[in-house]
Amino acid sequence: MNITKIGRVSGPPAPNIHLGAAGPTMVSVCLTAPDKSGTLGEQTREILEIIDGYLHSADSSRQQMLMAQVWLAHIDEFPAFRDVWNKWIDPEHVPALSVVEAAASRRDSLVEIRVYAAR
Numbered sequence: 571m572n573i574t575k576i577g578r579v580s581g582p583p584a585p586n587i588h589l590g591a592a593g594p595t596m597v598s599v600c601l602t603a604p605d606k607s608g609t610l611g612e613q614t615r616e617i618l619e620i621i622d623g624y625l626h627s628a629d630s631s632r633q634q635m636l637m638a639q640v641w642l643a644h645i646d647e648f649p650a651f652r653d654v655w656n657k658w659i660d661p662e663h664v665p666a667l668s669v670v671e672a673a674a675s676r677r678d679s680l681v682e683i684r685v686y687a688a689r
Contacts, residue, residue: 576624577601590624593689596636597628600684602674610642610680611650617683618658630687632658635665641682645671651681 576590576599590599599621603613625631642651648669659665665685674682 574628576628590628595689596686597625597630597689598684598686599624600639600682602676602679602682606676606678606680609650610644610647611654613680614651614654614683615658617681618654621683621685625685625687628687628689630689632687633660633663634689635663635685635687637666637686638668639684640667640669641672641674642669643671643674643677643680645669647680 573591573593576597590597590601601617601620603616604620605616606613608616622632625634640651642648651669655667665687
């Protein structure tokens with residue numbers, strides 16, 4: 571099986587990781603916003619734009635998303651996430667969605683998003 575890695579991050583101080591991987595039938599991407607100075611809504615928009623690019627590079631799209639997992643630093647900011655998400659997602663092809671509150675390894679990351687999509 572051929573697996574393509576997407577978006578290498580090398581440490582230190584970050585761990586050595588890839589932001590995504592694509593196999594013959596599926597792609598997975600997980601990241602935080604590169605610009606940590608924005609609001610939760612701004613960070614969410616930035617992440618979703620990058621996800622679009624990674625999915626496209628793996629011959630997939632948001633219309634082929636199967637599931638999304640979202641970690642918010644503060645669950646009370648869920649409405650800001652929801653508003654950006656609902657404007658971005660294709661209403662005819664919504665994936666399963668899980669949103670939880672969890673602290674990220676970097677305290678300036680307000681949101682982290684992982685998506686799984688078919689290819």
